[in-house]
Structure formats: structure tokens, C-alpha cells
Amino acid sequence: METTQSGALDVERIREDFPILQRRVGDDVQVVYLDNAATTQTPEQVIDVFGDYYRGYNANVHRGIHHLSQEASIAYEEAHDRMAEFIGASGGREEMVFTKNTTESINLVAYAWGLNELGSGDRVVLTEMEHHASLVTWQQIAKRTGADVEYIRVDDDGRLDMDHAAELIDEDTEMVSAVHVSNTLGTVNPVADLAELAHDAGAYIFVDGAQAVPTRPVDVEAIDADFYAFSGHKMAGPTGIGGLYGKKEILEDMEPFLYGGDMITKVTYEDATWNELPWKYEAGTPLIAEGIAMAEAADYLDxxxxxxxxxHEEQLAEYAYDRLSEFDDIEIYGPEPGPDRGGLVSFNLDSVHAHDLASIMNDSAVAIRAGDHCTQPLHDKLGVAASARASFYVYNTREEIDVLVDAIDDARELFS
Incomplete structure (x- = not known):
């Protein structure tokens, strides 16, 4: 993989790895894909994994002594080690559980740990910018256990009020769950500081890294996260696969989330004992090819x-922010460009609903996201029903942002 001498990405070279970027729609117009916070595109190197697996060593893992099963098992197990390495987990596969996505990772901890450990008077602290995957899950677990849920305020600049965080996270707090990078505001949260507050109070911290792992170096041990989750499809990998990092001692103490084949050691008619980590949390036939492909995506990104x-993402976000700021009828949400803003920009055009704007973008073959981005309470706080979101990745260019701005001009003219 080539980069320029300055260390910046050689984007034109990178784009050659992504066949879908050559897709043309409508009046033979090339797609401008700016919906990467939802799902990134997949390079040939990752796509090839599926052909290699299904043509060469398709077999179930951990269930056979024949050659194909052994080869598949080794590749699948090594994928766990690779993903642990990718996010800085020195414990390797024992601290890396494969799940379907970030949402399942959060549910795994909420059910396996939360239902057993939370009770009346206990507190779960979230942030006002949480994705529904975190907010709804902990909300519902709290209802079942009698625990309380509190939310760290988001200030007018789109950042967490850390003084408020220090007030909320006290001796009654059992879990802090925070998004690393907001999928709506683009805010990069100080998760290491939140982890310190949580641990000082005797609580655990769960970090939703869905928007962070694909876009920046992540070191879960430097953060001191107790749990950290991510999704493959947001990091140039396949859909249907994700990861949950957990500190070994915590994962060992927790009960399983799902029961069935491969997650057991011994079964009798009366009881069962659980397999070693991480297989204790991976019941049934797993997503084998997807796990191996996610590890290939990690290699590609590295x-x-x-x-x-x-x-690259920070530069694109700054350019988009500056271009959109040229217009008085566009409102942008989240912090100004800088190290605490990730590679996305959410905005609204006056008098044009975000869905209508996205539809007009589509007429110009520009793919953006419109809606509440699974952050309805945050949008309520912002005083808007929905927003448009342009999000960037390794293959996006400034020229594509110019196309976006031109398409917004078309919408402005149409609705005026």
C-alpha cells in the first residue's frame, strides 16, 4: 500500500482497491460515497478472503480433527489475536470476543454482567450523545434491575461537561458507558479521563468504539477500558462481525450471554461447565470467514x-466544515475542527428537511445519511428532528466534498 512521501495517504492509489467506488448510477454519474459512519466500503484484499475461505478451507471450527477444520480453526483463532493486537490488548484472544457488531457487544455485557450485578440504588452513567445501542440497552437493563441511569451533559460546543461527569460518577456508580467518537457530533470524547473517574469510584467503564477503531489508533490498555467494542463493517471489513474487548479477569467472572455448542467444556443432564476464553462467549457456529476477513481489514488499515x-479524516472534516460554514443558512453541529473532532459533519440546511436534502444529494449520486443517526434524545436536545451527515474515510477527497456543496446549492435553489 503506497503513501506519499509526506506521510499523507495516496488516496488515488487507495481508491483502486475499492471496486464499488467505480460504480456509476443515474445518468452515468460516479458515486460519491459520504456515508462511512454507517458503513465503510470494502477493499479487494478483504473481499478475496471469502473466496479463499470457501474455495480452500471451508469447515466448522473447533469441531473436527480433519485437515480443513484444523486450518479453519487456526485462521479463526489467529484472527482473534490479530484484532486484540490491533486495539492494543496484550492478552490476545482471551480478551477478544467476536460478536456480530458493537450492538451485540453492548448487549453481551449488559445481560451477562448487568443483570447479575446491578440492583436498586446502583447507577449507570451514560452520555447525552450515546448511540441507541448503548442508551436503550442500559436503559432497559436498568428497568429490569431497579438501577438508575444518569447522563453526562453535552455543552453548547458539543463536548462532554467533565465537571458534570465528576459529579455523577460517585460511589453508587457501577458502570460508565461512553461513546469514544460521537456518530452525530463527531466529538472525540476523553474516554481515558472517564475511565479514571469510573475506577476511582469503583465502577467499570464500557467504551463504544464503533467510530474510533476504524479512524484512529486505539489502545484499550492506555485508556484503561474494562470493555471496548467495535464493528467490522465500519473499518473496511465485512458486515455481521465485530469485537468485544474485555479485561480477562472480568470476562472470567461473568456468566455467558448465549448457550449452546462450543461454549461448553462438559455437559450432563443436570448441569454444564463453560469453555475457556473467548469461546465461552461464542456459542454455536461463528461467522468464520467474516472474522478472518475482519483481521485482513486490520492488516489493510495498518x-x-x-x-x-x-x-486524513481530520483534514477532510475541517475542509467540509469550512466549506459549509461559508453559508449562513447551514447549521453545523459539534465542535469546531481540531483533534477532538472526528471525520464527519452533521448539519441542516434552513427550510429543507434532512431527508429531502439527502434525496436531492442522491440525484447527484452523492450518498449521505439523513435522520437522527440512532441518537434521538441528542437530536431532541439540539432542537431538531433530524440532520444530514457527511462522513469520510480513507478513499474520500476534497473534490468529493466540493460535489457535496454543489449538490446543496441545487437543493437551496430548488426549495427557494
Whole structure:
């Protein structure tokens, strides 16, 4: 994978790896894909994994002594080690559980730990910018256990009020769950500081890294996260696969979330004992090819350089922010460009609903997201029903942002 001498990404070279970027729609117009916070596109190197697996060593893992099963098992197990390495987990596969996505990872902890550990008088502290995957899950677990849920305020600049966080996270707090990078505001939260507050109070911290792992170097041990979750489809990998990091000692103490084959050691008619980590939490036939492909995506991103990816995204976000700020009829949400803003920009055009704007964007073959981005309470706080969101990745360019701005001009003219 080539980069320029300055260390910035060689975007034109990178784009050649992504066949879908050559897709043309409508009047033979090339797609401008700016919906990466929802799902990133997949390079040939990752796509090829599926052909290699199904043509060469398709077999169930941990269930056979024949050659194909052994080869598949080794590749699948090594994928766990690779993903642990990718996010800085020195414990390897024992601290890396494969799930379907970030949502399942949160549910795994909420059910396996939360239902057993939370009770009346206990507190779960979230942030006002949480994705529904975190907010709804902990909300419902709290209802079942009698625990309380409190929310760290988001200030007018789109950042967490850390003084308020220090007030909320006290001796009654059992879990702090916070998004690392907001999928609506783009805010990069000080999760290491939140972890320190949580641990000082005797609580655990769960970090939703769905928007962070794909876009910046992540070191779960430097953060001191107790749990950290991410999704493959947001990091140039396949859908249907994700990861949950958990500190070994915590995962060992928790009960399983799902029961069935492979997660057991011994079964009798009266009881069962559980398999070693991480298989204790991976019941049934797993997503084998998807797990191996996610590890290939990690290799691809590491070749580009995660620092380079972060810099590229920050530069695109700053350029988009500046271009959109030229217009008085556009409102932008979240912090101003800088190190605490990720590679996305959510905004609204006066008198044009975000869904209508996205539809007009589509007429110009520009793919953006419109809606509440699974953050309805945050949008209520912002005083808007929905917003449009442009989000960037390794293959996006400033020229594509110019196309976005031109398409907004078309919408402005149409609705005026």
C-alpha cells in the first residue's frame, strides 16, 4: 500500500482497491460515497478472503480433527489475536470476543454482567450523545434491575461537561458507558479521563468504539477500558462481525450471554461447565470467514497507518466544515475542527428537511445519511428532528466534498 512521501495517504492509489467506488448510477454519474459512519466500503484484499475461505478451507471450527477444520480453526483463532493486537490488548484472544457488531457487544455485557450485578440504588452513567445501542440497552437493563441511569451533559460546543461527569460518577456508580467518537457530533470524547473517574469510584467503564477503531489508533490498555467494542463493517471489513474487548479477569467472572455448542467444556443432564476464553462467549457456529476477513481489514488499515488515516479524516472534516460554514443558512453541529473532532459533519440546511436534502444529494449520486443517526434524545436536545451527515474515510477527497456543496446549492435553489 503506497503513501506519499509526506506521510499523507495516496488516496488515488487507495481508491483502486475499492471496486464499488467505480460504480456509476443515474445518468452515468460516479458515486460519491459520504456515508462511512454507517458503513465503510470494502477493499479487494478483504473481499478475496471469502473466496479463499470457501474455495480452500471451508469447515466448522473447533469441531473436527480433519485437515480443513484444523486450518479453519487456526485462521479463526489467529484472527482473534490479530484484532486484540490491533486495539492494543496484550492478552490476545482471551480478551477478544467476536460478536456480530458493537450492538451485540453492548448487549453481551449488559445481560451477562448487568443483570447479575446491578440492583436498586446502583447507577449507570451514560452520555447525552450515546448511540441507541448503548442508551436503550442500559436503559432497559436498568428497568429490569431497579438501577438508575444518569447522563453526562453535552455543552453548547458539543463536548462532554467533565465537571458534570465528576459529579455523577460517585460511589453508587457501577458502570460508565461512553461513546469514544460521537456518530452525530463527531466529538472525540476523553474516554481515558472517564475511565479514571469510573475506577476511582469503583465502577467499570464500557467504551463504544464503533467510530474510533476504524479512524484512529486505539489502545484499550492506555485508556484503561474494562470493555471496548467495535464493528467490522465500519473499518473496511465485512458486515455481521465485530469485537468485544474485555479485561480477562472480568470476562472470567461473568456468566455467558448465549448457550449452546462450543461454549461448553462438559455437559450432563443436570448441569454444564463453560469453555475457556473467548469461546465461552461464542456459542454455536461463528461467522468464520467474516472474522478472518475482519483481521485482513486490520492488516489493510495498518499498512495505510492509523495515524495517517486519522490525519486524513481530520483534514477532510475541517475542509467540509469550512466549506459549509461559508453559508449562513447551514447549521453545523459539534465542535469546531481540531483533534477532538472526528471525520464527519452533521448539519441542516434552513427550510429543507434532512431527508429531502439527502434525496436531492442522491440525484447527484452523492450518498449521505439523513435522520437522527440512532441518537434521538441528542437530536431532541439540539432542537431538531433530524440532520444530514457527511462522513469520510480513507478513499474520500476534497473534490468529493466540493460535489457535496454543489449538490446543496441545487437543493437551496430548488426549495427557494
Amino acid at each position: 499498512e495505510l497507518g492509523m495515524d495517517n488515516i486519522r490525519t
